[in-house]
Amino acid sequence: MKKVGILYHPKVAAAGALAEELADFLPSLEATVWLCSAWEEERARAQMEGTDLLLSVGGDGTILRAVRAALGCSVPIVGVNLGRLGFMTELGPTEAREKLPIYLKGEGWIDERAMLEVELDGKGPFHALNDLFIGRGAIPRVVYVDTYIDGAHLTTYKADGVIVSTATGSTGYSLAAGGPILYPQAKEIILNAISPHLTFANALVLPSTAAVELRVHTSQQAMLSIDGQVNLDLEDGDSVKVRLSPHVARFLRAQPPTFFYSTLMNRLVQK
Numbered sequence: 001m002k003k004v005g006i007l008y009h010p011k012v013a014a015a016g017a018l019a020e021e022l023a024d025f026l027p028s029l030e031a032t033v034w035l036c037s038a039w040e041e042e043r044a045r046a047q048m049e050g051t052d053l054l055l056s057v058g059g060d061g062t063i064l065r066a067v068r069a070a071l072g073c074s075v076p077i078v079g080v081n082l083g084r085l086g087f088m089t090e091l092g093p094t095e096a097r098e099k100l101p102i103y104l105k106g107e108g109w110i111d112e113r114a115m116l117e118v119e120l121d122g123k124g125p126f127h128a129l130n131d132l133f134i135g136r137g138a139i140p141r142v143v144y145v146d147t148y149i150d151g152a153h154l155t156t157y158k159a160d161g162v163i164v165s166t167a168t169g170s171t172g173y174s175l176a177a178g179g180p181i182l183y184p185q186a187k188e189i190i191l192n193a194i195s196p197h198l199t200f201a202n203a204l205v206l207p208s209t210a211a212v213e214l215r216v217h218t219s220q221q222a223m224l225s226i227d228g229q230v231n232l233d234l235e236d237g238d239s240v241k242v243r244l245s246p247h248v249a250r251f252l253r254a255q256p257p258t259f260f261y262s263t264l265m266n267r268l269v270q271k
Helices: 013-029 041-046 060-069 096-104 259-268
Strands: 002-008 031-037 053-058 077-081 109-120 123-128 131-136 143-149 152-159 161-165 189-194 204-206 212-217 222-226 230-234 239-253
Touching (some): 041 060, 109 222, 123 239
Parallel strands (some): 002 053, 053 077
Antiparallel strands (some): 109 239
């Protein structure tokens, strides 16, 4: 008997309806089921023990919440896409019932994705699958970010902000800011400034062992955003430390390992 958790986007009616449909269907495959809103991460985490598979019904944002809920539990995730791009999702809504028996039989392969560990002046750690952003808040003025790699001063960015990204996040905010695309299983870290002014403008690809420290200098409101979902205010002099997380996100895939490349252009270039 398999134990399956289902997390769904609570503000998308179709996601809730599909989650209920799958919860009714899974017992016919000799699976026990628990169901939870993806926005109730603590409640989901409390049910994670013994779970063999986690279904995320929504878009990439729902996946990010599912990854945090499963942090440290090694539960593989299958994403059912009701969003727009669905870079991390595996299935469309119409094929979920058809494909679920494959995953419950243990077929497929595990796609492990690197994550970032983030500390703000001793607070945390927080964990990011995509990226973290440090930069200006509501007032449109640049911030100064003293940047250190392994203790060595790299530069002081004068910019709207700085992004530190994983390979998974390399197709998101970092890409929009001119960063490179890394292959999904890469463990390297991308460091990228947003709209830098008279300062170093190229993205850097750092090794997986790199320890990054970002010290913020600003007289205005600034913020730290982790995966676009955990947002913290920053004050002048705050220090954010980033390194590769000891945790990874685990996705169960039935598609071939090359599916990322075969679908990349279709996802990035919207006709």
